[in-house]
Amino acid sequence: MIEKLLPPSVAVAETYGDPPHAPLLRGEPEVVSGAVEGRRREFATVRWCARRALADLGVGPVAILPGERGSPVWPEGIVGSMTHCEGYRGAAVGRAPGVLALGIDAEPHLPLPQGVLPIVALPAEQLRIADMGRIDPEVCWDRLLFSMKECVYKAWFPLTRRWLGFEQADITIDIDGTFSARLLAADPAVPSDGFSGRWLVEDGLVVTALAVAAERH
Numbered sequence: 159m160i161e162k163l164l165p166p167s168v169a170v171a172e173t174y175g176d177p178p179h180a181p182l183l184r185g186e187p188e189v190v191s192g193a194v195e196g197r198r199r200e201f202a203t204v205r206w207c208a209r210r211a212l213a214d215l216g217v218g219p220v221a222i223l224p225g226e227r228g229s230p231v232w233p234e235g236i237v238g239s240m241t242h243c244e245g246y247r248g249a250a251v252g253r254a255p256g257v258l259a260l261g262i263d264a265e266p267h268l269p270l271p272q273g274v275l276p277i278v279a280l281p282a283e284q285l286r287i288a289d290m291g292r293i294d295p296e297v298c299w300d301r302l303l304f305s306m307k308e309c310v311y312k313a314w315f316p317l318t319r320r321w322l323g324f325e326q327a328d329i330t331i332d333i334d335g336t337f338s339a340r341l342l343a344a345d346p347a348v349p350s351d352g353f354s355g356r357w358l359v360e361d362g363l364v365v366t367a368l369a370v371a372a373e374r375h
Contacts, residue, residue: 160248160262163356163367167256171210172248173203174361180206183221200242208240208249215251229315239312246363259370261313261355263305267364270300278304278324290331302357302364303329309366310339310353317347317370331357337366 161170180202182190190198205222208230212220217233222240225231232238238251239260246264275284279300287299306329314322320343328340339353348370355368 159358159360159363159365160250160264160367163358163365164250164260164262164369165257165371168250168252168260168369169211169214170248170250171207171214172246173207174245176200176203176247177206183219185221185223189224200247204240204242204247204249207247208238208251211238211249211251212236215253217251226319227315227321229312237316241308243363248365250367252369255372257369258372259313259317260368261309261311261353262367263308263312263365265301265305265308265364267298267359267362268301269298270304274304275300278307280325280328283329286330290333293333297359298364299331302331302359302366305364305366306331306337306339306355306357309355309368310341313353313368313370314341314345314348318345320345327352339368 160172176199182202190201208222209219220233222230230240235254236251237254237257237260239262240249241262241264243264244266250260250262252260287303290299307324307327310327311322322343326343329337331337336356341352353368355366357366
C-alpha cells in the first residue's frame with residue numbers, strides 16, 4: 159500500500175499480520191525486554207519489514223535500534239521510516255544522498271478520540287478539514303491530519319535532530335491524494351518550502367508518506 163505513495167527509488171515492505179518467528183537481532187531484545195507481548199510482536203514485525211526493504215537495496219540483515227527520541231538508527235548511507243498500528247506494519251528505506259529523508263505513517267481509519275483534534279490541529283487546519291468533510295464525509299479527515307503530522311515529524315527529526323510540535327506544521331490536504339506541510343519552525347536542513355507528500359485511505363487504514371529528494375534541498 160505505501161509503495162503507491164513513494165517514488166520507485168524507495169524500497170517498501172509491509173504486512174497485515176505478525177509472522178510467528180520474526181527474529182530480533184543483537185541489541186533489539188533488550189529494548190523490549192520489559193514490554194507486553196503485543197508490543198514485542200509489533201517491534202519485531204516492523205523490523206522484519208525494514209530488513210526486507212533493506213534487502214531490496216542490497217543491505218544485509220542489521221539490527222535497527224532506537225536512537226534519540228526513539229528515531230530508528232539506520233545503516234550508514236540509508237534513510238528510512240517505520241510505522242505500525244493495529245493490523246498493519248510497514249517500513250520504507252532509501253539511499254542517501256538521493257533521498258534525504260522519509261516519513262511514513264499508518265493509522266486506523268477512525269475518528270480521533272474526542273478532544274484530541276484541538277491539541278494536534280491549528281485553528282486554520284480545523285476549518286480546512288471541516289470543509290473537506292463537507293466534500294467527502296466518508297473520510298476521517300481528523301485522523302488523516304494526525305497521520306500527516308506524524309509523517310512530517312518522522313521526516314523532520316532525522317534532518318534537524320530537533321523536536322517539532324503539532325502546532326509547528328501547518329498542513330493543507332488536497333482531495334487528489336496529496337498534502338503539503340508549511341513548517342513554522344525554520345531549519346537550514348529542511349526545504350524552505352516545507353514538505354509535500356501523499357495520502358491514501360484503503361483497507362480500513364489511513365496511510366501517509368513523504369520523501370524529501372536531494373534536488374529539492
